[in-house]
Amino acid sequence: MIQMEKVSKWYGMFQVLKDVDLNVARGEKVVVCGPSGSGKSTLIRLVNRLEVHQSGRVIVDGIELDDDTKKIDTVRREVGMVFQSFNLFPHLTVLQNLTLAPVWVKRVPRKEAEETAMHFLGRVRIPEQAAKYPSQLSGGQQQRVAIARALCMKPKLMLFDEPTSALDPEMIKEVLDVMVELAREGMTMMVVTHEMGFAKTVADRVVFMDGGRIVEAAPPAEFFGAPKTDRAKLFLSQVLGH
């Protein structure tokens, strides 16, 4: 589903990604973790080209990403994304947030798009909020709307960029529950998160990044049970310690 080969990226003089190789198979769930500044957010944002890599190759669903906007749009239609700060459209109602892209990008008839939207709002367990504006919802509810919005495009792959980092502790579970359910249904997922519990439950593979490189990549049992590198051990002691 995703193939990255020797991907590098610089911000000015600073190299955020150094020859990263990563493959994500169809149906696989990959959790990316690592200390802040390790390049994990940049990595996930390369997949739908919110960030541009300077060398190496990024191939998503068989399409190699370059400056061709047609290819970029094709990939973006197939790839849903959920952000740390929700990024719902504040001037639109929940329902309008969910139908916007299906109607204007995929040309789905409005009525059908609304039915799909209500279906996914039910799946994230807030169908009664359809007519409200995002600012009227709690953080957890907003993030679940954001997940539903991405799902309304019927994506083949879902990207989650620290989806629970901006949430109050009591709301984290309601979002993770939705994500676990999505994983059980077989969605291909790439998740940047510090929620190690989530990683243990659903991940097929945990990718640990530090300093712009993938330091370790292993199934969760192996990664949590017997981390190979000192950096991973240190990180785990910090994340799991508190």
Add this chain to the structure above:
Amino acid sequence: MKWARENLFRSWPQTVATLLILWVLWKTVPAFIDWAFLDAIWKPDSKTCRAAEGACWGFIAEKHRFILFGTYPYELHWRPALATVILIGLWVFSAFRQFWKPWLTLVWIAGLFLIGVLMWGGIFGLRYVENERWGGLILTLILTTFGIALAFPLGILLALGRRSDMPVIRALSVGYIELIRGVPLISLLFMASVMLPLFLPSGVTIDKLLRAQIAIILFAAAYLAEVIRGGLQAIPRGQYDAAHALALPFWRRTYLVILPQALRIAVPALVNNFIALFKDTSLVLIIGLFDLLSTVKISLNEPAWTGFGVEAYVFASLVYFVFCAAMSRYSRSFEVRR
């Protein structure tokens, strides 16, 4: 008493300020009421006016038709009057959100067509009146209406252009905005009226009103562009990320996600510019168009009525104020939402 003590005399500086303001009001308000109402002359008779202490509203009574309609043929004044009513009606009608439907465009086209027919005539048995003779309030309103209607979209395009990734478009937008902003409107109007004809091939003429209108549009667009750019800059990057991630192409992203938010942020500044534009139209008097303020000025030239400038300008100010106050009052309804 309790209210007064809490709100007007709570501390020594506040008490001093309150007393000072009361004193100023005591000195000015009764004097103004005497002048404007009690000692005022309402009959259009310049001799009694000169003898009287107060305001001479008789001047307005005598000259109101010239002030409102300018040099438009006197017996045909019902035409600009009706056109004025239609134009104001269109604005009021458009102020209601529930009418913001595609057919509103058709209403405007029909309304403007009707106004054109009324003002020019020449068909349906209406006598033809060349637009050199248009004047007064309707001229001000026409210049403002087309000024806002055309400068606004142009301003949006310029603001988007200035933030574009394409260097040529960005350079052109920046160049245009900085060039126009660096020049007073008066000089643009002069250029439009004096220089533009020199560049046109012989035989081609654009009339004075259209030239002034174009100058106003080009001028206003540059200012609006900067205001809209301010709104665009206030949009968080996450909104762009989300729109990109949903594969919305540029124009749909701009129209559906970015502009609705940016324009709402920019409302106070936009209205500020619209009000400025409305009043700036009075500058067309320097190229010989007779807008509301010019007709006031001209009506003061008649020997019998010289010296009643205060009344005349109070009247003109009132007219301007009513329109500007309406605009600013209406704009507040955008700000309180959510």
